[in-house]
Amino acid sequence: MAWHITDSVDEFLAGAGDFLRARPVENTVLLTVTDTLRQRGSQVYGDGPPVFGWHGDGAFVRTPPRGALLSEMPPAAAAELAVSLAGTDLPGVSAPGAVTEAFAAEWQRLTGVTGEVVGRQRLYRLVSLTPPDPAASGAGRIAGAGDRDLLIGWMTAFQRELGEEPQATAEFVDDKLAYGGMLLWEDAGQPVSMSGISRPAAGMVRVMAVYTPREHRARGYAGAATTAVTRAALDAGANDVVLFADQSNPTSNALYQRLGYTPIEDRQTVEFPS
Structure with a gap:
């Protein structure tokens, strides 16, 4: 399944909302970021327009100048997303470990740029x-x-x-x-x-x-x-x-x-x- 990319938070939630809400704990950041964008407007995180995407097995949100926030997804879907975002000024990604690794490997293959791990976080419930x-x-x-x-x-x-x-x-x-x-x-x-x-x-x-x-x-x-x-x-x-x-x-x-x-x-x- 191809990635759908949009700059509309409403279109994104129409396409990815059920996926995100099915696992609200793991998707906490994507849910709260999109909610804030709906409540406060598209400029709340910066001057650049937000970018959203969804796939049958995953979703992402980017609020420039920050990098992209990725949900859990199969490694193949992460690699496909790297292809979809190639050519953009993406400064980085944050995701579950295996997702980050798959994305970064494909990004390096496409761009020649090697990713650097700059932070590790643990989610608690x-x-x-x-x-x-x-x-x-x-x-x-x-x-x-x-x-x-x-x-x-x-x-x-x-x-x-x-x-x-x-x-x-x-x-x-x-x-x-x-x-x-x-x-x-x-x-x-x-x-x-x-x-x-x-x-x-x-x-x-x-x-x-x-x-x-x-x-x-x-x-x-x-x-x-x-x-x-x-x-x-x-x-x-x-x-x-x-x-x-x-x-x-x-x-x-x-x-x-x-x-x-x-x-x-x-x-x-x-x-x-x-």
Whole structure:
């Protein structure tokens, strides 16, 4: 089956929506990105027009200047997608490991460019929420408009710690504030940690942007913020709560497993040097 490529999110969801919703946990990023594009417009992630594609066995989304996000798919479909995207200014892809490898191998054959693995992430799904013991001091609250500057500053620092160049940080914060999607953990009235959550999509929500500034670390605040935002998602009716952790960070991976999250899938990001 050939790949269908479009710049219309509605056309993409008409063609790929059932495929994505059938496995909302594994397709969490594609679902939440397309939902944000529908809610906030095509320029929310950058000036370039988004590109979408679907196949009988897979789907992808690209929001320039970022690379493409690929779903699980057979290696042959990944190689066919590389052929379909050859000639574009694709800077990289993010996908389950075998998918990334198949795409990168075909991309190298077509372009002569060797991909470089720049990140490995592990997807977790909540099984049963287990609050940290002992509990951190303080309490969580939903962030509001008055917290915008603080959140933008923390998101910028968070992206830089991940080795990323901050992009669309204000847009990300504004989107989350629009639906109460950011939580601040406060101790003695001072914000000390944050956590975010996506809009529901097919009964799934994703915890994201869990960050504690360096001066507030090692006090249990990240676990407390993650627990609070997870509980809020469950209370709001989420069927599945998921999150990603950098595989190179044993602290966060151990924390999420203590809170009741279990590994589901590993993904890797490959960049293609220009």
